[in-house]
Amino acid sequence: MQQxxxxxxxxxxxxxxxxxxxxxxxxxxxxxxxxxxxWVTTAAGRKSRLGVMLECKKCDEGAARDNP
Structure with missing residues (x-):
């Protein structure tokens, strides 16, 4: 699932x-x-990726949240 x-x-x-x-x-x-x-090596690079969708395998598996 994309998040x-x-x-x-x-x-x-x-x-x-x-x-x-x-x-x-x-x-x-x-x-x-x-x-x-x-992009992960700089603050500007990380900021530029906010909102980008990643495939979340934990969602696909129905795993509990890491951040309750």
């Missing part, structure tokens, strides 16, 4: 995590060549 990004935070290992409108979180790593997301 928009509404914010970001860093996890315990300092990786960027997108906060989705549905209440789930999803890592958004820039780790070439597997994941090419250079």
């Amino acid at each position: 928009p990004i509404i914010g970001y935070h860093r996890d315990d290992e300092e990786h960027w995590v997108a906060e989705l409108e549905c209440g789930h979180n999803q890592h958004v790593r820039h780790d070439p060549p597997w994941m090419n997301r250079p």
Whole structure:
């Protein structure tokens, strides 16, 4: 299910995590060549992606919200 990004935070290992409108979180790593997301490395890049839809597997699975 597609969900928009509404914010970001860093996890315990300092990786960027997108906060989705549905209440789930999803890592958004820039780790070439597997994941090419250079936008995640700057504040302007992350801000430019607010509202972008990501596929939320947790919604598809009916998982409880990460952010109650």
